Amino acid sequence: MKAALLYGVKDLRIETVEKPKVGYGEVLVKVKAATTCGTDLKIFQRGYVGGVIKLPTVFGHEWAGDVAEVGEGVPWLEEGMRVRAGNSSPCLRCKMCQKQQYNLCEDMMWLWGAYAEYIKIPARIVNLNTQQIPSHVSYEEAPLTEPLACVLHGLEKAHIKLGDTIAIIGAGPVGLLHLITAKKMGAGKIIISDMIDERLQLASRLGADETIDAKQEDTVESTKELTEGYGADIVIEAIGLPATWEQALKMVRKGGTVLEFGGCPPGTEIKVGTEQLHYGETTILGTFHATPAHFKKALNLIASGNLNVKPLVTRKMKLDNIREAFEILTTSKADIKIAILP
Numbered sequence: 001m002k003a004a005l006l007y008g009v010k011d012l013r014i015e016t017v018e019k020p021k022v023g024y025g026e027v028l029v030k031v032k033a034a035t036t037c038g039t040d041l042k043i044f045q046r047g048y049v050g051g052v053i054k055l056p057t058v059f060g061h062e063w064a065g066d067v068a069e070v071g072e073g074v075p076w077l078e079e080g081m082r083v084r085a086g087n088s089s090p091c092l093r094c095k096m097c098q099k100q101q102y103n104l105c106e107d108m109m110w111l112w113g114a115y116a117e118y119i120k121i122p123a124r125i126v127n128l129n130t131q132q133i134p135s136h137v138s139y140e141e142a143p144l145t146e147p148l149a150c151v152l153h154g155l156e157k158a159h160i161k162l163g164d165t166i167a168i169i170g171a172g173p174v175g176l177l178h179l180i181t182a183k184k185m186g187a188g189k190i191i192i193s194d195m196i197d198e199r200l201q202l203a204s205r206l207g208a209d210e211t212i213d214a215k216q217e218d219t220v221e222s223t224k225e226l227t228e229g230y231g232a233d234i235v236i237e238a239i240g241l242p243a244t245w246e247q248a249l250k251m252v253r254k255g256g257t258v259l260e261f262g263g264c265p266p267g268t269e270i271k272v273g274t275e276q277l278h279y280g281e282t283t284i285l286g287t288f289h290a291t292p293a294h295f296k297k298a299l300n301l302i303a304s305g306n307l308n309v310k311p312l313v314t315r316k317m318k319l320d321n322i323r324e325a326f327e328i329l330t331t332s333k334a335d336i337k338i339a340i341l342p
């Protein structure tokens, strides 16, 4: 089968590899669509993430497809069913799993291999994090279950209240997912900042009340002005840079919450003023990934029509052109997610 393998930074090759063989409890799926993700782009551009990815590997982790082969011991799946699976599954045995913090599992199983004609789902992920896709949900929408699950996890921890003012730093795929989800959760005013005009325009179309052009404006000052000088109730960093993590701390009101969502390069640190934590009672949250329950919830939300993720897929391309797709994501201004169609 044809597959896109990542060998290192910016080294993505289309190769012919053996189609995976299915064992007990496993399922082989014919990939119909796989969407690009900010995490993929980061790994493509700067490598890293030890433990989460080992190179070379078939790349990609957001996908949907049709069951092609079912191993023994999986009575609930049959050939031809439309399915998707999360890119992880916890062990259920470690301390974190026992505390029901499954996203922090010490022995997490990760699944890569979406940019290929077929993907094999390991037994643990078949069991805990595979869902059938309702017939009215398209192959291009269903993969967004993964980033949406992570966003749901973050927003649940941030405890949005009706009418809250939310400031989001970054109008990329994850910033925009926060925007549409926070809106549904009853946020009042949503302010979003970015350096790219096209992204801010899309954010406005998706319901942002105010946009800040970070090329021209001081994001902290503009946020203050838009919040009567106080700062936002909740600030969400959706970029993944220490500088914007620190900026988020300056945009929150006293007693507010900062959700540091974007993963920064390894080894980096930020500075937090003790006075802000003490006198300002700022809550600083980091959140990572999601639990199988969030994946299920995310797919249900997409299927319900309550959250429209379609506008985030801005282009479709063939698997053969995947390198070009990543070049576009590196340089283009308007593209959010590209659906790769094997």
Ligand SMILES: [Zn+2]
Residues within 6 Å of the ligand: 037, 038, 039, 040, 061, 062, 146, 147
């Ligand atoms: Zn993703």
Ligand SMILES: [Zn+2]
Residues within 6 Å of the ligand: 090, 091, 092, 093, 094, 095, 096, 097, 098, 104, 105, 106, 107, 108
């Ligand atoms: Zn565990």
